[in-house]
Amino acid sequence: MAKVSPRTLSGFMELLPDSQMKMERMMEVLRQSYGVYGFTPLDTPIIESAEVLLAKGGGETEKQIYRFSKGDSDLALRFDLTVPLAKYVAAHYGELTFPFRRYQIGKVYRGERAQRGRFREFYQADIDVIGDGKLDIINEAEIPAIIYSTFTKLGISKFKIKVNNRKLLNGFYTMNGMDSKAGDIMRTVDKLDKIGSEKVRQLLIDDVKMLPCKAENVLDFMAIKGSNAEVIAALERFRGMDATFDTGLDELKTVARYLADFGVPEENFAIDLTIARGLDYYTGTVYETEMTEHPEIGSVCSGGRYDNLAEYYTDKQLPGVGISIGLTRLFYVLGEQGLLSDELITAPCDALVIPMTEDLGYAISAATALRQAGVRTQLYSEKKKFKAKMSYADKLSIPFVVLVGEDEIKEGLLSVKDMASGEQVKLSPVQAAEHIAAAVAERNSGAVIKE
Amino acid sequence: MAKVSPRTLSGFMELLPDSQMKMERMMEVLRQSYGVYGFTPLDTPIIESAEVLLAKGGGETEKQIYRFSKGDSDLALRFDLTVPLAKYVAAHYGELTFPFRRYQIGKVYRGERAQRGRFREFYQADIDVIGDGKLDIINEAEIPAIIYSTFTKLGISKFKIKVNNRKLLNGFYTMNGMDSKAGDIMRTVDKLDKIGSEKVRQLLIDDVKMLPCKAENVLDFMAIKGSNAEVIAALERFRGMDATFDTGLDELKTVARYLADFGVPEENFAIDLTIARGLDYYTGTVYETEMTEHPEIGSVCSGGRYDNLAEYYTDKQLPGVGISIGLTRLFYVLGEQGLLSDELITAPCDALVIPMTEDLGYAISAATALRQAGVRTQLYSEKKKFKAKMSYADKLSIPFVVLVGEDEIKEGLLSVKDMASGEQVKLSPVQAAEHIAAAVAERNSGAVIKE
Numbered sequence: 001m002a003k004v005s006p007r008t009l010s011g012f013m014e015l016l017p018d019s020q021m022k023m024e025r026m027m028e029v030l031r032q033s034y035g036v037y038g039f040t041p042l043d044t045p046i047i048e049s050a051e052v053l054l055a056k057g058g059g060e061t062e063k064q065i066y067r068f069s070k071g072d073s074d075l076a077l078r079f080d081l082t083v084p085l086a087k088y089v090a091a092h093y094g095e096l097t098f099p100f101r102r103y104q105i106g107k108v109y110r111g112e113r114a115q116r117g118r119f120r121e122f123y124q125a126d127i128d129v130i131g132d133g134k135l136d137i138i139n140e141a142e143i144p145a146i147i148y149s150t151f152t153k154l155g156i157s158k159f160k161i162k163v164n165n166r167k168l169l170n171g172f173y174t175m176n177g178m179d180s181k182a183g184d185i186m187r188t189v190d191k192l193d194k195i196g197s198e199k200v201r202q203l204l205i206d207d208v209k210m211l212p213c214k215a216e217n218v219l220d221f222m223a224i225k226g227s228n229a230e231v232i233a234a235l236e237r238f239r240g241m242d243a244t245f246d247t248g249l250d251e252l253k254t255v256a257r258y259l260a261d262f263g264v265p266e267e268n269f270a271i272d273l274t275i276a277r278g279l280d281y282y283t284g285t286v287y288e289t290e291m292t293e294h295p296e297i298g299s300v301c302s303g304g305r306y307d308n309l310a311e312y313y314t315d316k317q318l319p320g321v322g323i324s325i326g327l328t329r330l331f332y333v334l335g336e337q338g339l340l341s342d343e344l345i346t347a348p349c350d351a352l353v354i355p356m357t358e359d360l361g362y363a364i365s366a367a368t369a370l371r372q373a374g375v376r377t378q379l380y381s382e383k384k385k386f387k388a389k390m391s392y393a394d395k396l397s398i399p400f401v402v403l404v405g406e407d408e409i410k411e412g413l414l415s416v417k418d419m420a421s422g423e424q425v426k427l428s429p430v431q432a433a434e435h436i437a438a439a440v441a442e443r444n445s446g447a448v449i450k451e
Numbered sequence: 452m453a454k455v456s457p458r459t460l461s462g463f464m465e466l467l468p469d470s471q472m473k474m475e476r477m478m479e480v481l482r483q484s485y486g487v488y489g490f491t492p493l494d495t496p497i498i499e500s501a502e503v504l505l506a507k508g509g510g511e512t513e514k515q516i517y518r519f520s521k522g523d524s525d526l527a528l529r530f531d532l533t534v535p536l537a538k539y540v541a542a543h544y545g546e547l548t549f550p551f552r553r554y555q556i557g558k559v560y561r562g563e564r565a566q567r568g569r570f571r572e573f574y575q576a577d578i579d580v581i582g583d584g585k586l587d588i589i590n591e592a593e594i595p596a597i598i599y600s601t602f603t604k605l606g607i608s609k610f611k612i613k614v615n616n617r618k619l620l621n622g623f624y625t626m627n628g629m630d631s632k633a634g635d636i637m638r639t640v641d642k643l644d645k646i647g648s649e650k651v652r653q654l655l656i657d658d659v660k661m662l663p664c665k666a667e668n669v670l671d672f673m674a675i676k677g678s679n680a681e682v683i684a685a686l687e688r689f690r691g692m693d694a695t696f697d698t699g700l701d702e703l704k705t706v707a708r709y710l711a712d713f714g715v716p717e718e719n720f721a722i723d724l725t726i727a728r729g730l731d732y733y734t735g736t737v738y739e740t741e742m743t744e745h746p747e748i749g750s751v752c753s754g755g756r757y758d759n760l761a762e763y764y765t766d767k768q769l770p771g772v773g774i775s776i777g778l779t780r781l782f783y784v785l786g787e788q789g790l791l792s793d794e795l796i797t798a799p800c801d802a803l804v805i806p807m808t809e810d811l812g813y814a815i816s817a818a819t820a821l822r823q824a825g826v827r828t829q830l831y832s833e834k835k836k837f838k839a840k841m842s843y844a845d846k847l848s849i850p851f852v853v854l855v856g857e858d859e860i861k862e863g864l865l866s867v868k869d870m871a872s873g874e875q876v877k878l879s880p881v882q883a884a885e886h887i888a889a890a891v892a893e894r895n896s897g898a899v900i901k902e
Contacts, residue, residue: 003763003766004502004506005503005764009526016543036828038827040468042471043466043471047463052457052458055455073460086457111521138811261813261815313455360589364709364713376487377487382582
């Protein structure tokens with residue numbers, strides 16, 4: 001029979017079992033961490049009506065969208081989790097209680113040009129808090145705590161949550177009479193990290209057509225650095241010049257003020273006036289998260305405050321604040337950098353029961369006992385030589401082998417072999433389960449990411 | 452601005468938060484249960500090349516497939532998890548260790564005519580064991596244990612795993628000279644439950660064109676019932692008449708023999724000679740699972756042994772055995788029947804911290820302490836009247852409210868109110884976390900499904 005080549009599409013991540021186990025662990029940490037902060041899990045369809053999904057229309061994204069017909073229906077695959085959230089909240093408005101806090105970890109689709117580390121199908125892991133009409137600033141102050149807790153649990157300590165406020169920026173541009181150029185300025189300033197302040201200054205003058213003194217003003221403002229207290233003190237000097245600026249500064253002070261109570265160490269947090277996060281959508285606090293020893297990765301968790309989640313679907317004013325982790329890309333980059341821990345068990349099971357007699361009754365009972373005690377157990381049932389059975393455990397890095405021969409059956413015991421140390425002990429099934437479970441818990445106690 | 456109606460496509464399940472929590476719990480039970488049996492989690496793309504996905508071609512399914520182009524690519528959405536598994540195993544053959552045991556819980560797509568309880572996007576939860584060339588019968592004997600353990604953990608006790616063997620059936624048809632009509636006979640016999648034996652007899656004679664005595668033979672065979680021992684004894688009378696039958700009988704005996712060792716009570720298991728599970732694919736043991744008090748639901752977990760998983764992709768012989776749960780449909784039907792337990796907590800958090808002072812420092816610290824102790828906690832930060840705050844907890848069925856006023860701050864304590872009993876106690880943050888965690892664990896200790 002002619003065979004079809006079993007290929008996976010480029011731009012679609014498909015992991016081998018050991019890598020998949022690491023990915024599952026990351027997802028589990030996210031589910032736990034988001035859950036502890038009182039977010040409820042949500043799941044929305046991957047396919048939506050194109051009219052609904054593209055209600056906002058236009059933009060760079062539209063070309064990348066997977067759009068197709070089925071029968072009379074014009075359909076599209078979701079390209080983020082925010083539009084489906086907006087649809088969900090608008091559609092179920094009367095059935096939800098606000099503030100509505102949800103997390104969603106799901107696949108989204110963008111038909112980008114395939115290139116290394118770019119994915120067309122990828123997981124996003126989002127949280128959002130949606131208010132009905134209003135949403136208190138404390139929700140914005142809480143976000144750094146969620147980022148801190150999540151990345152700490154993943155095993156990362158060297159990261160910085162960079163925070164800014166869009167009202168502060170907009171107010172600053174207004175007080176300098178630069179409103180009309182705010183977009184161009186923000187796009188240019190965004191290059192500071194990459195090209196340095198001298199080149200940005202030149203671009204502001206040549207391309208954005210700013211007077212040199214005004215370009216200087218912008219650069220001076222962006223250069224405000226230091227501890228939270230120092231940055232805030234520097235910003236206080238602008239107070240009274242623009243109402244929006246003052247509101248932004250008060251918001252930023254509230255975010256900074258409660259940091260310690262939220263459990264975020266100051267060294268993992270920085271006010272960074274160069275952060276802007278796009279142009280239209282965000283209206284208050286904005287966030288980026290940088291792995292300090294790997295700035296080349298870019299922001300691993302970003303988001304911000306917005307005023308109108310679902311304006312394309314409803315007249316209701318639904319402000320919110322949210323952050324998103326590009327999980328597939330993050331996982332890929334961590335793997336490339338060798339930052340995924342190999343210490344945690346990635347085998348399909350913790351114990352491989354190897355029967356060495358014709359009758360399998362006792363070996364099967366042993367496997368059943370281990371499983372009932374919660375030990376992930378496989379019964380090796382293929383008729384192979386002993387060496388081949390041990391080699392199976394070895395290849396899969398299964399931590400424990402449980403040998404069941406005539407002696408063990410006679411004694412009602414199990415021979416438990418630690419495949420790492422080579423140590424072998426005879427134990428009752430109950431003891432064996434405890435022995436294996438304790439060792440496995442110890443080995444799995446580390447974090448997914450190893451800096 | 453003109454609004455787009457925020458609708459969700461028909462045939463696509465989108466749950467409200469409390470229902471979604473129940474679904475998440477079911478998935479978690481499946482992940483745990485499959486994991487304990489030594490299956491590794493797998494995730495494959497939802498989009499595949501149409502050529503790959505439709506390698507087998509033809510059939511009823513093809514019309515239902517979501518197929519579309521993007522650029523030059525002819526793409527399709529997966530319609531089950533078996534074809535992607537075949538592709539995966541063929542593509543990664545050299546990197547996998549066999550037997551390869553994987554579970555996958557994922558969405559699949561079938562553009563069926565929309566009707567109540569039918570879904571176009573739905574979760575399947577599959578496990579498969581794939582051998583390289585050979586796969587021992589013990590793998591088939593283990594499957595009932597996995598089904599038993601999974602449904603028991605979900606909270607169902609009144610179910611029966613119905614098992615048959617395709618070799619036994621094929622052998623029986625051969626020994627009666629009915630090979631050529633085997634397909635038609637199986638399709639007709641499949642209606643026994645619905646239309647009864649008299650009507651099946653008539654169909655066998657009129658439509659399948661069997662001699663009355665042969666139709667009688669078939670009905671007598673299908674009527675063999677009783678305990679495992681009784682059914683096997685009845686089947687033993689046919690031994691020696693057909694080699695395939697004898698092999699099938701031996702396999703069935705092996706499956707029945709180790710049941711107790713695998714921890715499956717005989718009352719949850721029945722040999723049922725009327726089970727056939729389709730025509731071409733399965734070659735050995737086949738499984739269906741019936742909720743005994745809800746036979747109208749049909750089989751909630753089905754599968755069987757096959758000899759050639761990936762013949763469209765590779766010359767390698769890859770036999771396997773697997774089962775599948777149609778999770779979305781099962782969840783829907785359980786909901787309709789009122790079988791989803793309302794006792795487990797479905798609120799987004801276990802504790803709602805309600806600050807009653809201007810400064811939020813202490814309330815935030817309290818929320819942080821609870822979260823660090825693993826309690827799912829929300830800080831209520833909207834500026835509302837006390838009654839509105841309590842009503843929020845009430846509407847979401849949040850089990851505990853933690854009140855933080857001047858007194859609590861002065862004393863360094865928290866007032867913890869059990870929303871169900873109304874009982875209120877003053878505790879230190881550490882005690883509060885323990886108090887809430889214990890009560891929550893107790894309330895969540897039940898099963899997802901309540902018979």
